[in-house]
Amino acid sequence: MSRLLALFAALFAFLTPLTANAYWEFGHETVAKIAYLNVRPDTRAAIDALLRRSKLLDTPTCPARTIEQASVWPDCIKQLGERFSYAYSWHYQNVNICEPFDLKSACKDGNCVSAQIERDMKLLKDKSVPARERLQALAFLVHFVGDLHQPLHAADRADLGGNRQKAQYGDYATDRLNLHSIWDGPLAERAITTPPSIVRTYSQAEKDKIAAGSVEDWSRQNWEVSRDVAYKTAMGGDPCGPRPDVAKLDNDTITKELVPVAKLQVERAGLRLAKLLDEALG
Template identity: 35%
Template sequence: MRPSQTTSAVLAVSLVLSTLAATPSWAWGPHGHRIATRVAEARLNPGARRAVSELLLKGDTLVDVSTWADQDGHDAVPGSAPWHYVNVPITANRYEDRYCSKGNCVVAKIKHFRAVLADRSAPLRERRRALLFLIHFVEDVHQPLHVGDNHDRGGNLTQIQFLGNGTNLHRLWDSGLINEIDRNERVWVERIESQLTKENIRAWSRGSVEDWANESLQDAKSAYLFPAGARRPMESGKLLGKDYENFARPILERRLAQAGVRLANELNHIFE
């Protein structure tokens, strides 16, 4: 059955409005970053906890600064926007360095700021900034649409409707799904804790930054090719509902848990 002209017109208008209203989506929304950082903070060893406290400004916590790169980082470091992601075509098998233009992508920047933070001879200001970026970027690379791309800026140009509200696919994965499922960060952390088994932590603690990007790429392919078995990636105009939320929820839980565990591993190793 074809939609009525009225229905088609309403959908067209709502998609245009969502496009006009949309601002660039850089990363997990604030809740996503804070959730992953809460998981990481609980896993810091005493040495890392002390070192982090010494680097942060008085009164700040790791959770507080997890969104700095989105809120202040773009102004503090002009041109840093590309550092939050890497556009790997969903038709690719894996991440390759050729997708990281001149080293300005999330994979390369994680390695860079890891090295700066570990350099005890680097100026305090540089190490403090490295900490803020490293926290954020380890979490960003775990957001599937910060890696997978369908020639649409990681879903930013794919306008969709989720539960009747206009948005884009990237923003949906950044914050829309998380906020719809539950806005309570502590509830999310409690839910994620069930995944922190010895077996999972052991498996997640192996591998490289490139491996983390490859995991996101595979999840991005699923995010675009919905429902499972779809032959063509999602295009603008798609109507998504609870079935998409149910599909995405376990992916979000796993990626946030992995981001938290791996961020803690990074900091524990650097401040060993």
């Protein structure tokens, strides 16, 4: 156990500064892989054709030669400062879990993740748009569908999507962890690596069931997951109840309640992304 805790300590010491990046790299890349395996062949060819022109992005430190690289490109470019600072608010939407669902107020002037997903779809569909802008739209779309399905990017409780809520993950306790970073990192990684694998080709019936609905429908569902799972378990049963100084997620809760939901969220994101890519590029 001491060796395991030491490993976690090293992991979080290295990755904690990146917690603003939803799902870190592993989650986003997994969403992208699921989508790539489940799009139509003509869609896959169109994706590859766009990515072969990734040098047009002129971001050599943030490559996008594959769909996996493209999936983390929107986080990577944050280090480029003012050049892409306009996109920072596009990664989330602060829909209050303790009030009736209201996406419109959270997406004023289109500065939220769901509005940007719809914008990227329009850009990808329009072949008159220059290749560089369509490449950006592709990378943003792949990334933002992943962001939308990280529950703490889809809703919040006036705490920056759990970034201001300190939390303990199982036996690992540190001041450097918060509720958001747990869903971004260790929980997502555990969920993805828990058998059976979700990185596979799905049947058409499975795709139709999971990918049904609109971006707004998915936003509402992810808001509900944030309220009924992420915040409920962290707040001791009442998602809108008193805030603990440190939310404690015990191992039993993680295994039985959180891992299955986190795994489903990544699966949903991958198949819904595949649906959007087929609509835009197929």
